[in-house]
Amino acid sequence: MSRKILITGGAGFIGSHVVRLFVNKYPEYTIGNLDALTYAGNPENLKDVEARPNYKFIKGDITDESFINQLFQSEGFDAVIHLAAESHVDRSIMDPLAFVKTNVLGTAILLNAARNNWKEKEGKLFYHVSTDEVYGSLGETGFFTEETPYDPRSPYSASKASSDHFVMAYHHTYGLPVVMSNCSNNYGSHHFPEKLIPLMINNIRNNKPLPVYGKGENVRDWLWVNDHAAAIDVIFHKGRTGEKYNVGGFNEWKNIDLVHLLCRIMDKKLGRADGESAKLITYVKDRQGHDLRYAIDATKLNKELGWKPSLQFEEGLEKTVDWYLENQEWIDHVLSGSYQQYYQQQYANR
Ligand code: NAD
Ligand code: DAU
Numbered sequence: 001m002s003r004k005i006l007i008t009g010g011a012g013f014i015g016s017h018v019v020r021l022f023v024n025k026y027p028e029y030t031i032g033n034l035d036a037l038t039y040a041g042n043p044e045n046l047k048d049v050e051a052r053p054n055y056k057f058i059k060g061d062i063t064d065e066s067f068i069n070q071l072f073q074s075e076g077f078d079a080v081i082h083l084a085a086e087s088h089v090d091r092s093i094m095d096p097l098a099f100v101k102t103n104v105l106g107t108a109i110l111l112n113a114a115r116n117n118w119k120e121k122e123g124k125l126f127y128h129v130s131t132d133e134v135y136g137s138l139g140e141t142g143f144f145t146e147e148t149p150y151d152p153r154s155p156y157s158a159s160k161a162s163s164d165h166f167v168m169a170y171h172h173t174y175g176l177p178v179v180m181s182n183c184s185n186n187y188g189s190h191h192f193p194e195k196l197i198p199l200m201i202n203n204i205r206n207n208k209p210l211p212v213y214g215k216g217e218n219v220r221d222w223l224w225v226n227d228h229a230a231a232i233d234v235i236f237h238k239g240r241t242g243e244k245y246n247v248g249g250f251n252e253w254k255n256i257d258l259v260h261l262l263c264r265i266m267d268k269k270l271g272r273a274d275g276e277s278a279k280l281i282t283y284v285k286d287r288q289g290h291d292l293r294y295a296i297d298a299t300k301l302n303k304e305l306g307w308k309p310s311l312q313f314e315e316g317l318e319k320t321v322d323w324y325l326e327n328q329e330w331i332d333h334v335l336s337g338s339y340q341q342y343y344q345q346q347y348a349n350r
Contacts, residue, residue: 003029006077008062008110009084010034011041013191014129017229018081023049025233030054032075035084036061042334045190062106072117079125081236082110085163088194089133089156093288096155103159104166111170121177127236128167128180132221132248133157135182137291144182145297146244153289164244171242179239181231183247184296187316188225189323193331196220197317200259201324202331204266204277214286216256219293223249224316227309234305245305248296251313256281261314265321 003026010019010033019033031054035041049055060067062084085103086092092099111126118124135144136151152161170176191198203210231247239245253261263277270277301307311319324331 001028003079004032004075004077005029005079005081006032006034006075007081007083008034009041009082011037011043011045011057012083012087013040014186014225014228015083016045016190017188017225018083018232019046019055020049021229021233023052023055027054030056032056032058032077034058034060034062034071038086040087040192042190044330044333062110063101065109068109068113069116072113078123079127079236080110080114081127081129081232082107083129085160086156089154090194090287092154092156092159099155099159104162107163108166111166111176115170115174115176118176121175124177125236125241126167126170126176126178127232128164128178129232130164130180130182131157131160132182132184132246132294132296133291134161134164135294138293138295140293143295143297144246146246146300153291177241179235179241180244181235181247182244182296183228183231184221184223184249184294186225186228187222188320189327190330191225192334196255196258197262197320198324200262201266201321204263204280205270205325207280209282210259210263210280211282211284212256212259213284214290215283216254216259217292218255218290219252219295220255221248221295222251222253222258222313223247223309224311227311230310231301231307234307235301238305240304245301246296246298247301247307248298249309249313250298251309252293252295253313261317262321265318269321269325
């Protein structure tokens with residue numbers, strides 16, 4: 001069956017893996033990748049698929065209401081997979097309103113365009129990609145299930161929680177066919193080096209301090225990004241409309257233990273003496289309002305749709321380290337403002 005799918009945020013970390021999976025696996029689908037190319041978006045992430053006949057890049061901002069309405073009218077999408085967002089918690093603490101604008105207003109504008117353009121609801125779907133951070137922070141025990149009440153605690157998670165509520169409100173009020181997933185921390189290739197794992201890899205390589213927030217005792221549940229993309233694929237095709245699904249790695253790590261593991265892997269890869277990289281660990285001031293622990297119970301997704309993570313963490317981390325060591329040029333590009341400007345110009349007229 002042919003479908004016309006709008007993927008938002010496809011030039012970012014997770015979005016680029018989702019776009020690649022859909023373009024390769026479903027040649028009968030047409031994939032439009034709408035992305036504003038903020039600092040986090042990089043069309044280079046999709047070099048391998050950009051010439052495919054079933055792929056189209058669309059530069060644009062989800063907060064531009066008239067642009068989005070025109071796009072829906074002219075393209076006639078029958079589904080949306082919405083990933084575009086401001087995604088970094090530390091940035092949300094510095095500039096919360098940017099997160100309200102993109103994550104809340106941008107999502108509402110997309111929902112409204114879908115509502116106005118999808119007169120016939122049969123065969124339509126709005127898939128919203130969200131985070132486990134909407135559930136707040138766990139203590140030493142317990143897991144987030146789909147029934148856990150929302151308790152967002154950072155401007156980022158508050159903006160994502162708000163967008164989740166809008167998605168469900170459009171379903172209940174207007175009958176918009178929606179599905180949603182809330183995922184734990186992803187890791188893998190093309191992850192912007194402001195986030196813990198790629199930042200540490202880059203700093204270890206360059207012999208720079210490894211900034212561990214607080215005592216490093218906060219816990220995150222890590223999932224390989226390709227496994228998240230596979231979950232999105234199965235939920236998009238088989239998930240029940242109006243439902244939400246938790247996605248997680250069953251893979252909890254204290255930050256400090258994870259950083260030590262990375263140091264050990266990097267010592268081997270770089271031919272350093274055992275323990276050499278760990279000397280770079282530097283404890284720094286804690287993140288404000290730092291959530292202690294996230295852990296996802298993904299039983300519903302496993303039982304209903306048969307999804308489970310495919311990769312052991314140590315293996316995934318080693319693959320990730322290898323990718324960063326082989327792609328220093330990518331790191332240099334994404335960290336260079338002039339490179340971003342260059343690409344903004346490249347895509348300005350598309
Ligand atoms: P990212 O920051 O790597 O990518 C975000 C993308 O959105 C970028 O390409 C950026 O250019 C684009 N974008 C930002 N503002 C835009 C706007 N106004 N209009 C159009 N495009 C815009 O983010 P990510 O880590 O890939 O996360 C993708 C989605 O998945 C987000 O919704 C995030 O909340 C969610 N999520 C992320 C994780 C994670 O661990 N990274 C986990 C669970 C859920
Ligand atoms: O749980 C899903 C969320 O995971 C996503 O919704 C977010 O988009 C994504 O950015 C991620 O949020 P985190 O805040 O958990 O990820 P981050 O990589 O920023 O931090 C992971 C942990 O590491 C967190 O406890 C803070 C800590 N940290 C982070 C950085 C960048 C450090 O100790 N030092 C650092 O330099």
